[in-house]
Amino acid sequence: MLHLRAIVPREKSGAVRRLLEAEPGVTHLVVWPGVAVSPPGDVIACDIARESANLVLDDLRALGIDEDGSIALENLDVSLSRSAREAESDAPGEGADAVVWEQITEATSEESTFTVTFLAFLTIATMIAACGVLLDNPILIVGAMVVGPEFGPLAGLCVATVQRRRGLAARSAFALLAGFPIAMSLTMAFTWLLTWSGDFDKSMLEGDRPQTSFIYQPDWLSFWVAFLAGVAGILSLTSSKSGALIGVLISVTTVPAAANAAVAVAYGDLSQAGGSLGQLGLNLGAIVVAGTGTLLAQRYAWSRTHGKHHPGVPGLRRD
Structure with missing residues (x-):
C-alpha cells in the first residue's frame, strides 16, 4: 500500500x-x-x-x-x-x-545526478576494482561491484527514454560521461602511486589472471549477461524489491572494466585498455537497451489493464 x-x-x-x-x-x-x-x-x-x-x-x-x-x-x-x-x-x-511512474522517476532523478558523493563512490569502486584485477582477486571485484553507484544513471536513462524526459536523460548521461572518465583518471594516478610504492607492478597486469581475464575480453556472452542484469535491475526498481544483489549483477562488467582500462592505460597496455573499454561500452549499452525494453513492456501491460475512464470523474482520461 x-x-x-x-x-x-x-x-x-x-x-x-x-x-x-x-x-x-x-x-x-x-x-x-x-x-x-x-x-x-x-x-x-x-x-x-x-x-x-x-x-x-x-x-x-x-x-x-x-x-x-x-x-x-x-x-x-x-x-x-x-x-x-x-x-x-x-x-x-x-x-x-x-509500476508507479512518478515514484520511479523521482527515485532515478535523485540517483542519476552527478554529485560529489556519486563521484566519490564511483572512484572508490574503481580503485577497489583496480586492486582486484591486478591481484586477480574476485573478492575485491565483488566489493567494487557493491560500492559502484552507476545503476542510478543507467536506470535514469531508461526511465527518461520511456517517459520522454529530456532533463533526466541529460543528467543521467552527464553522470556517466563525466563520472567514468574522472574516476578512471584518478584510478590511473592511484595505480602510479602504488607502483611507486612497490605495491603494484606492470607484470601483475600482463601475467596470467584466470579469475578476471573476462573483464577485458568482450563477447556475446558478456552482452547477454548484462542484458539479463538490466532486465532484473529494472524489475527490482519498479517492484520496490531489494536491489542489493541486483546492484552486484549490474556492476559486474562496468566498474571492473573501467578499472582495468585505467590500469592498462597507466602501464601503456593499449590493447588491453581497448578490450576493457569495449567491455564497458558493450555492457552499458546492453543494460540501457534491456532496461528500456522492460519499462516499455511494463507500460504496455499497464495500459492494457488500466486504460479506462474513471467512473466517478467524467472527462478525466486514462492514457
Whole structure:
C-alpha cells in the first residue's frame, strides 16, 4: 500500500473527494477542511493500492492539484486493516507488477545526478576494482561491484527514454560521461602511486589472471549477461524489491572494466585498455537497451489493464 497526502484548493476539494471515493483501490480516506496554510486549502489523505496509484495520480494532475496544491506519496511498510486488504483485492492487477511512474522517476532523478558523493563512490569502486584485477582477486571485484553507484544513471536513462524526459536523460548521461572518465583518471594516478610504492607492478597486469581475464575480453556472452542484469535491475526498481544483489549483477562488467582500462592505460597496455573499454561500452549499452525494453513492456501491460475512464470523474482520461 501507498499513503497519499494532498493539499487541495477549497474549490477543487469536492472533485478530489469524489475521485478518490470512486476508485476501488483507495481506502482510509480522510479530509481536513481548511487546515493547510501554505498553500492554503484542504488536506486530503488516503491509502492506495499500488496498482491504483497511477490512475489516481493522473487524475489529480488532470485537476491541476500538482500546480495549485501539492501531492505527496510514500510507501506504507505495514497496514493492518480489513479495508486495506479489500482495496488491494478490488484494485485490478497485482501490486508487485504495478509500476508507479512518478515514484520511479523521482527515485532515478535523485540517483542519476552527478554529485560529489556519486563521484566519490564511483572512484572508490574503481580503485577497489583496480586492486582486484591486478591481484586477480574476485573478492575485491565483488566489493567494487557493491560500492559502484552507476545503476542510478543507467536506470535514469531508461526511465527518461520511456517517459520522454529530456532533463533526466541529460543528467543521467552527464553522470556517466563525466563520472567514468574522472574516476578512471584518478584510478590511473592511484595505480602510479602504488607502483611507486612497490605495491603494484606492470607484470601483475600482463601475467596470467584466470579469475578476471573476462573483464577485458568482450563477447556475446558478456552482452547477454548484462542484458539479463538490466532486465532484473529494472524489475527490482519498479517492484520496490531489494536491489542489493541486483546492484552486484549490474556492476559486474562496468566498474571492473573501467578499472582495468585505467590500469592498462597507466602501464601503456593499449590493447588491453581497448578490450576493457569495449567491455564497458558493450555492457552499458546492453543494460540501457534491456532496461528500456522492460519499462516499455511494463507500460504496455499497464495500459492494457488500466486504460479506462474513471467512473466517478467524467472527462478525466486514462492514457
